[in-house]
Amino acid sequence: MSDDDVFGPYRGGTYTRAYLTMFWLLGAAAIALELWAHGRWGAIVVLVVVAGMGATVLVGTAQSVLSPEGLRLVLLRRWVPWTEVTEVLAPEPGDAELRLRLTDGTVLTAKGVPPSVGPALRAVLDRW
Numbered sequence: 001m002s003d004d005d006v007f008g009p010y011r012g013g014t015y016t017r018a019y020l021t022m023f024w025l026l027g028a029a030a031i032a033l034e035l036w037a038h039g040r041w042g043a044i045v046v047l048v049v050v051a052g053m054g055a056t057v058l059v060g061t062a063q064s065v066l067s068p069e070g071l072r073l074v075l076l077r078r079w080v081p082w083t084e085v086t087e088v089l090a091p092e093p094g095d096a097e098l099r100l101r102l103t104d105g106t107v108l109t110a111k112g113v114p115p116s117v118g119p120a121l122r123a124v125l126d127r128w
Contacts, residue, residue: 006120009062012097012112017075021058025051063112066121071100073111080108088122091115 028051035043065072070081080102087101098113098121 006117006124007066007068010064010066010110010112010114010117011060012063017058017063021055024054024058028054064110066110066113066117071108071110075111082125085125088118088125091118 028047032044032047035047062074065074070079070083071085072079080100084103085100086103089099089101089107091099095115098110098115098118100108100110102108
């Protein structure tokens with residue numbers, strides 16, 4: 001795996017955001033039922049469009065972005081420069097996402113990044 005293969009956006013499995021999408025669409029359905037009871041058809045059309053756009057953004061947005069400067073956890077709105085990463089941890093049985101040890105000793109999970117990226121990322125970070 002080259003540097004270009006390591007860096008970039010990682011969406012992860014859509015199941016990881018299923019609960020967010022479910023709550024978004026359930027809220028929209030509850031509002032739609034209220035609007036339907038009052039016969040507000042124009043508002044229902046707008047609501048359906050907005051709910052569809054929101055669900056598309058939730059499912060289509062990358063969870064993490066690896067760049068030469070660091071890791072960006074998109075949905076958590078967190079930026080971690082590589083200078084704060086001390087170790088790329090080897091995957092344990094059952095791990096579905098890459099784990100990193102930070103300088104303060106905490107372990108950070110890179111949402112959406114498969115553990116198979118770990119060896120290549122480790123090699124890239126060791127070269128710096």
